[in-house]
Amino acid sequence: MGSRKVTSSEPLDWQGRHVTVAGLGVSGIPAAKVLHARGANVTVVNDGDDARAREQAAELEALGITVRLGDGATLPEGTELVVTAPGWKPDKPLFAAAREAGLEIWGDVELAWRLRGPDAAPWLAITGTNGKTTTTQMLASILKAAGLRTAAVGNIGVSLLDAVLGDEQYDVLAVELSSYQLHWAPSLRAHSAAVLNLAPDHLDWHGSMEAYAADKGRVYEGNRVACVYNVADKATEDLVRAADVEEGCRAVGFTLGTPGPSQLGVVEGILVDRAFVEDRHKNAQELAEISDVNPPAPHNIANALAAAALARAFGVPARAVRDGLRDFTPDAHRIAHVADVDAVAYVDDSKATNTHAAEASLAAYESIVWIAGGLAKGATFDELVAKSAKRLRGVVLIGQDRALIREALARHAPEVPVVDLDRTDTGAMLAAVQEASRLAVAGDTVLLAPACASMDMFANYNKRGDAFAEAVRELGS
Template sequence: MTDWQGKHVTVAGLGVSGVPAARALHGLGAEVTVVNDGDDARAREQAAELEALGVTVRLGDGETLPDGTELIVTAPGWRPDKPLFAAADRAGVPVWGDVELAWRLRGPDAAPWLAVTGTNGKTTTVQMLASILEAAGLRTAAVGNIGVSLLDAVLGEERYDVLAVELSSYQLHWAPSLRAHSAAVLNLAPDHLDWHGSMEAYARDKGRVYEGNRVACVYNADATGKPSTEDLVREADVEEGCRAVGFTLGAPGPSQLGVVEGILVDRAFVENRQRNAQELAEVSDVNPPAPHNIANALAAAALARAYGVPASAVRDGLRAFTPDAHRIAHVADVDGVTYIDDSKATNTHAAEASLAAYDSIVWIAGGLAKGATFDELVGGAAKRLRGAVLIGRDRALIREALARHAPEVPVVDLDRTDTGAMLQAVQEAQRLARPGDTVLLAPACASMDMFANYNKRGDAFAQAVRELGA
């Protein structure tokens, strides 16, 4: 669609994507109706703002297709099996996500997109990428699932040279036309399977990010399991000349980025890559230099190099980057014990990476499991565990995995789900820890059984640690 005047568009969902979409479509002349499942105070406040513009808002009914709808633009989290979409399918009404809408609304001289997806590490990698692009003197922004609306970036007054775009599997599911300059899938592990229906469907949606890539499809050369990120590259329909570029924590082969003796090196975007390599940065330039974060840095560097960024900008951008809170954040050292907040580790894959970064750990874990199992996670980390303190609704699943795979590890099971449990958890962890150990909050679970979000959970942990040292 290029002429929006008078088009009847239904926006499914309010929130961070629906409100900008409704505003943008209304501004283009469309007749916009917003439907929303909820009817709480926040929804009514957003509805009032939109209704003042002339947008129709229907609260408490996200199931029924409004009469005359010619297009649905959905919030990414709305499941494909909702009755609204079944009705749209019967009526022949297309469904786009906010990413698809932003892609279609780009101007003729729009900035190209460097896109990142994966089960874990997306936000950090996109922020690293933006920092590297800025170090190269480019006008850029970190946008997408990271919290900055792509619609605002595409339709705003500021002009960009290139965008660093974080995309979730939900967003990719609803973005069939997206064609990035270059893209990376960082990793694949079971997540959101209740939404996608299967691991195969989840991986297929992740793999959409490679479709139509022009310069580079960046994949994790260290990944195991099927499908791998390399498998997704093989299956993608890309433009002529687009290359597969791997990243590895080992020494890179041709067309890869990797690590040699503490140096991040590029053997993909150099002349005569069979023989030559370009030094990009030192491992110590990555903050923090945990293995999975080095992998994030390599992926960001690969995308930046695909765009033509010089090696010096990779180094300067990584040095300038500061990670967000609650991502392997050092809180304090108390009596020779280090306390690390990785509350963002909301699934087993993220927790596995976090646990691999330390040698002797008292692990604080638990929360909402979201259908996950913990045997593989515990089995891989067993030798590193000094002890474990379990909190949250589904902690029994982790306790049982510990009993099977690490029976010698002492476990404290806190039978409470109030927010005050975190202070007790930290106190119990302190009791188990010895000088040189790391007390690691890497819950492997979502937080909403006890906290509003993972940020609040991490804040509670940090406050509890501060009380230890007071």
């Protein structure tokens, strides 16, 4: 890690400044309103021109904000700054024009960072391909157990602008950040940050795995206390080594094995800290038991260790780590036990929308009937199937790109029975659960971990998980 002194950004005078906001929606509309309220001349540009966009535009125009629908490619004349929704791809013509004009391009995270007050709460930031939301929520639970005023914010659904500019006073924020958000956040400097893992994802947006990893690595830039990395994922440690941090910032690893000095890990069912203790070469601090982690699947224990590392970097006592993990309840559709029917467990991990997440989910059970398929988003499945083959009792495939998984199964697990449901209607889930129940025997787990996105069949992964749970209930009735 390199080191330097990072200074706070100077307060900005927005009065009369011409700002273009790219994109309506959950980040664009709040950004436009905030900037307009500070006296900026705001123009919102948006690619779409549908009924929803016109309704949103009318709301902003009533405030005096200019909106241009159906024209997200042209940079408005006189623009001095572009603030973009995080999902807008970097290669859009609007951004090329902005760069040509020498303009800065910020995302909503960058805007929130710049607008925070001089006494603003520090940020503990979390990114990674999988596990971000769970880890951020775990961290917030631990911080609350320590008596700190906090919130889980960012990509998790709670607007950072609301957290930074609202009336609530926080001691510290647990901040989930996506690779998109980090790409557009050049001056973000967290107290401490973690990259949980790295696997190919969103490569159509970033252009390459190297660019994707580099954007994830931005979360470490300027860290003050700790850069938390995954010992089992060398790419995360490489990002720490490349980061430019403040003097005294430490690299802290987390591992499911026995931790070395400056690491958190697991010893005989106990989560232990050998990073934030006196004489870490000789001493370790017990934090919690594996049974305190809900659910105690391996990837979720890793999430808990990462959350604990960030909390300990902020000075949280060991007891609060234990209490916070005990208090934590996972969101729906994240390796959630739905029911036991005829001694078979039915588990909903509809949130496993890529191969990396599905691999972690499959690793949590010994004998599985796997329900998989959907939109592959360019993914390949050979590695996932090869690693998981020995755990598979059977497989039920649904969704548009199921053939890709079927072909990988034929190559790497030819002995595993496969039911290929040639359906993409929402009712296919009931048939999938019924087929899975026929393949399963007592002691098995029927696991919905699709390794694919849901939009070919369902509005989102939540609806897919709901359909699975409803099918299980019907099975058991």
